[in-house]
Amino acid sequence: MTRLLDRLSTLLTQLPGIGRKTAQRISFYLLKTKPEDVRALANAMLEAKEKLRFCPICFNLTEDEICEICADSARDQHLICAIESPADIVALERTHSFHGVYHVLGGALSPLDNIGPEDLRIGELGTRLAKLVAAEVIVATNPTTEGEATADYLAQTLKAPGIRFTRIARGLPIGSDLDLADEVTLARALDGRKELKD
Numbered sequence: 604m605t606r607l608l609d610r611l612s613t614l615l616t617q618l619p620g621i622g623r624k625t626a627q628r629i630s631f632y633l634l635k636t637k638p639e640d641v642r643a644l645a646n647a648m649l650e651a652k653e654k655l656r657f658c659p660i661c662f663n664l665t666e667d668e669i670c671e672i673c674a675d676s677a678r679d680q681h682l683i684c685a686i687e688s689p690a691d692i693v694a695l696e697r698t699h700s701f702h703g704v705y706h707v708l709g710g711a712l713s714p715l716d717n718i719g720p721e722d723l724r725i726g727e728l729g730t731r732l733a734k735l736v737a738a739e740v741i742v743a744t745n746p747t748t749e750g751e752a753t754a755d756y757l758a759q760t761l762k763a764p765g766i767r768f769t770r771i772a773r774g775l776p777i778g779s780d781l782d783l784a785d786e787v788t789l790a791r792a793l794d795g796r797k798e799l800k801d
Contacts, residue, residue: 611626612629661705678702679704680704681738683731683732684706685728687744695743695781699790711745711750732766735765740757741769741793743793746778758799772791772792
């Protein structure tokens with residue numbers, strides 16, 4: 604393999620889910636693709652990196668002042684779905700079952716990785732809830748040990764009169780990620796959510 608091809612493959616392996624063989628296949632595919640198509644791909648990646656930013660309300664990705672979900676007056680602002688990453692919004696929106704708004708936490712609590720409450724956007728969620736008289740927070744963190752710990756922490760620390768905390772149902776297998784689940788499973792998980800207890 605040439606030095607340039609090896610460098611391209613090595614860089615591609617840094618992407619999530621891309622192993623060495625897949626990186627080599629992508630590299631060879633890019634080499635036989637028209638230069639203008641490769642340039643368009645490179646430009647799209649650069650433009651996304653330069654122009655996308657976090658919504659100041661929910662921390663979803665946006666190129667506007669606030670994201671289109673927060674800006675949508677038809678969405679229920681008192682129904683907030685707390686999730687780990689913007690990729691989870693894409694997965695939940697595919698279900699067409701949720702008509703509230705989101706709050707991206709930026710991860711999950713993980714003492715082993717030195718990720719504590721101060722490393723997530725939990726304080727910002729508390730600030731949003733303080734402005735509401737009544738609200739429901741659907742905690743849709745991933746069904747992992749870290750996701751469960753985060754859900755419990757949110758319910759214990761942010762619970763206040765008029766604020767109801769629910770957890771999406773166990774329609775998702777433990778250890779999986781929301782953005783990998785199909786629409787039917789996610790829709791059932793949303794429909795079967797339950798209240799989190801202190």
